[in-house]
Amino acid sequence: xxxxxxxxxxxxLLFILLLQSCxxxxxxxxxxxxANKQSQTGSSSLTPVKMDVGANIGFSIIAGLGNAITDQxxxxxxxxxxxxxMKSFQFSGGLEFxxxxxxxxxSTLTFNYIEIPLYALYKYDLSKGNIFGGLGPYFxxxxxxxxxxxxxxxxxxFGIFDKNSGFKRFDAGIGLTAGYTMTNSFSLGLGYDLGLAxxxxxxxxxxxxxxxxxxxxxxxxxxxxxxTKNK
Numbered sequence: 001x002x003x004x005x006x007x008x009x010x011x012x013l014l015f016i017l018l019l020q021s022c023x024x025x026x027x028x029x030x031x032x033x034x035a036n037k038q039s040q041t042g043s044s045s046l047t048p049v050k051m052d053v054g055a056n057i058g059f060s061i062i063a064g065l066g067n068a069i070t071d072q073x074x075x076x077x078x079x080x081x082x083x084x085x086m087k088s089f090q091f092s093g094g095l096e097f098x099x100x101x102x103x104x105x106x107s108t109l110t111f112n113y114i115e116i117p118l119y120a121l122y123k124y125d126l127s128k129g130n131i132f133g134g135l136g137p138y139f140x141x142x143x144x145x146x147x148x149x150x151x152x153x154x155x156x157x158f159g160i161f162d163k164n165s166g167f168k169r170f171d172a173g174i175g176l177t178a179g180y181t182m183t184n185s186f187s188l189g190l191g192y193d194l195g196l197a198x199x200x201x202x203x204x205x206x207x208x209x210x211x212x213x214x215x216x217x218x219x220x221x222x223x224x225x226x227x228t229k230n231k
Contacts, residue, residue, distance in 0.1 A: 024063045025090070028187065030218035032056040036100040038109070039195075042206025050103040054110070056214060058096030059221070062121070064088065092119040092134065092177075099145075100210055107149040111160055111167070111199075111210075115140040117175050129185075133178040138193060142169035166202040171195055171210060179216065187218040 037051040093116065100111045121134035145160035161169050173196040179189025195210035 024061055026062040027221045028218040029059050029221060030216055032214040032216040034100060034212050034214040036102050036210060036212040038102045039209045039211055043204050052101035052103050054099030054101040056096055056098040058094055060092060060094030062090055062092045064090050088123050090121040090123055092121050100212055106151050107147055109147055110145040111142060112144040113140040113142055119177055129180060129182040131180050135176045138173055138175040140171040166200055168199045168201045170197060171199055172197045184223060189216040191216055
């Protein structure tokens, strides 16, 4: 097991331990459409990398640090007013399968990752739901994908993380998210991943970093369970 694999495993363990210390407010399934474009520099980068669309599916947990404050606690807290509940800070983490794709003619590059996004969120309550925004790090580990090249009618394909392909499995960067959550219903959001890790393992000083925009939709797990039981 290499050093970066161990690093990803460590962050996954810390993610689990952190959730145990939090008061979980919402667990949800989520999916998104992701538009990814790589930023490339180096002597062998002959053509600009174009944007391509991939997919994302997983689950996320939104939690507050410590124990949740009850209505009874609110009444007994000096200086606290009902309006204070309208805005709050939260923590969000998840585990996702995410596909990041980009094009560099005549090739299409498909990266399949297991990704852990961690966000510090600011939430503002509205009459029917809330708006939120946040940022934090993400950590990803490549589990598959391919480089598909079509030239003069002939198509070749090989693994994106093969030793000869020049791409590293570990990726990390900063994630931003913002959106709207409907009460006991869907969440809609926009996200942006700014890759900071160089995933190009070539020998020519090349650097490749992911740039990914996503449109997210999520739904509470407990609501899915309720509807399944009522059928």
